[in-house]
Amino acid sequence: MKRRTLGRLTVLALLAAVLIAWYALDxxxxxxxxxxxxxxxxxxxxxxxxxxxxxxxxxxxxxAVTAFSLPVATAMSLLSGAxxxxxFGTLWVDIAATxxxxxx
Numbered sequence: 001m002k003r004r005t006l007g008r009l010t011v012l013a014l015l016a017a018v019l020i021a022w023y024a025l026d027x028x029x030x031x032x033x034x035x036x037x038x039x040x041x042x043x044x045x046x047x048x049x050x051x052x053x054x055x056x057x058x059x060x061x062x063x064a065v066t067a068f069s070l071p072v073a074t075a076m077s078l079l080s081g082a083x084x085x086x087x088f089g090t091l092w093v094d095i096a097a098t099x100x101x102x103x104x
Contacts, residue, residue, distance in 0.1 A: 018068050036079055047083045054083070059096045066100025073097075 036043075047054040062076055080089035 015068060018064075033075055033078075036075060036082075040082060043079075043083055055092060058083070059092055059099075062093060062096035063100040063103065066097050067103040069104065 058076075058080060062073075062080075064070075065073055065076060077089075077093050080093050083089065084092060
């Protein structure tokens with residue numbers, strides 16, 4: 001089997017595994033508007049205590065959501081504004097969305 005074909009099959013298998021895990025474990029429920037609103041104060045406290053790791057985790061998660069086209073980008077975009085403020089939230093979403101779209 002050619003190396004290029006093996007690489008494509010690996011990416012396809014990774015995509016399938018992520019999508020199966022997403023729906024089998026109902027991970028979208030943790031990123032629903034209700035779940036985010038219920039944990040808003042806790043998340044804001046974590047961001048205030050750990051700003052750099054929070055940005056890194058958020059950007060990594062948003063890149064993955066965008067790259068795999070998972071249906072929670074709207075909730076995460078609104079969450080970024082709530083956690084990092086309007087301007088920094090917009091900056092992190094723009095960076096992560098561009099990176100995720102490039103990977104997709």
